[in-house]
Amino acid sequence: NAGVTQTPKFQVLKTGQSMTLQCAQDMNHEYMSWYRQDPGMGLRLIHYSVGAGITDQGEVPNGYNVSRSTTEDFPLRLLSAAPSQTSVYFCASSDVRGWVSRNEQFFGPGTRLTVL
Amino acid sequence: RKEVEQDPGPFNVPEGATVAFNCTYSNSASQSFFWYRQDCRKEPKLLMSVYSSGNEDGRFTAQLNRASQYISLLIRDSKLSDSATYLCVVNILNYGGSQGNLIFGKGTKLSVKP
Numbered sequence: 253n254a255g256v257t258q259t260p261k262f263q264v265l266k267t268g269q270s271m272t273l274q275c276a277q278d279m280n281h282e283y284m285s286w287y288r289q290d291p292g293m294g295l296r297l298i299h300y301s302v303g304a305g306i307t308d309q310g311e312v313p314n315g316y317n318v319s320r321s322t323t324e325d326f327p328l329r330l331l332s333a334a335p336s337q338t339s340v341y342f343c344a345s346s347d348v349r350g351w352v353s354r355n356e357q358f359f360g361p362g363t364r365l366t367v368l
Numbered sequence: 369r370k371e372v373e374q375d376p377g378p379f380n381v382p383e384g385a386t387v388a389f390n391c392t393y394s395n396s397a398s399q400s401f402f403w404y405r406q407d408c409r410k411e412p413k414l415l416m417s418v419y420s421s422g423n424e425d426g427r428f429t430a431q432l433n434r435a436s437q438y439i440s441l442l443i444r445d446s447k448l449s450d451s452a453t454y455l456c457v458v459n460i461l462n463y464g465g466s467q468g469n470l471i472f473g474k475g476t477k478l479s480v481k482p
Contacts, residue, residue, distance in 0.1 A: 285469070294372075294455070294474040295412070310469060342411055357404075357470065359411035 253278050258343050258360035265333040265367045273328040273363050275343030281358070282348040284326040288312065288339040289362075295342065301326055302348060333367045340364050371395060374456050374473040382481055385446045389476045391439040391456030400459040401432055403441045405452045406475065412455055415441075446480045453477045 259274045277284065285300035297310030301320040315337060317329040326345075330337060343360040374391045381387050393401075401418035416423065418430040418439055429442040439456055456473035 287472075292376075292474060295472040297469055300469060356414045357412075359413070361411055 256343055256345055256358050256360035258363050260363060262364045267334060267367060269333050271330050273341055275326045275360055276324050277345040278324065279345060280323060281345035282323065284345045286328045287342045287344065289342060290339050335367045338365060338367045371460065371471045372456055372458050372473040374476045376474060376476060378477040378479055380479045380481060381446055383446055383448060386444045387446055387478060389441045389454050391473055393437050393458040395460055396437060398458045398460065401439050402457040403430060404455040404457055406455055407452045448480050448482065451478055451480045
């Protein structure tokens with residue numbers, strides 16, 4: 253199993269550009285989520301999904317959109333990039349048996365995004 | 369009060385030392401507690417869950433004190449390979465529906481020296 257994969261690994265954008273960060277998992281996990289990690293801030297939840305067709309906002313959703321058309325994929329879209337969105341983005345997935353937040357989160361390798 | 373607080377460190381210790389990390393959380397209704405490990409420029413990975421009765425995995429021991437809303441991680445006989453950032457993670461029920469989501473502490477950096 254590849255686990256959780258993310259593309260691209262690195263990206264540089266100009267202010268105002270849009271782009272999509274890709275995330276895929278092959279573990280048949282229903283729960284998927286996106287976090288951003290900034291120096292001194294820890295990981296913060298952007299959006300999450302408990303299954304295909306179901307998404308919800310996390311702690312810092314502004315400026316980002318998500319969709320979940322399949323169990324495997326959970327792309328994150330930056331609508332109009334801003335320097336404040338410079339960060340490392342991690343996608344994660346977990347099983348939903350029992351209580352989601354009791355289960356191990358499996359993280360992708362991350363996407364390092366710089367917005368100029 | 370921040371939801372999950374950790375001493376940022378860094379903790380610089382010699383090989384073989386015992387080191388303890390502490391974490392406090394603010395939501396008394398939290399039910400799930402974890403320690404994740406994150407190597408430099410890598411993704412976080414689960415180190416261990418933390419149970420009410422305390423639990424041990426080899427050189428690692430985790431403790432939970434619900435009354436004080438306090439979690440700890442003890443590493444005995446530190447190895448060079450233990451050098452990483454250790455993240456305290458707690459579930460939060462006040463958003464995310466009935467199941468809640470996870471809140472990550474900022475992490476404590478450990479550096480084990482020869």
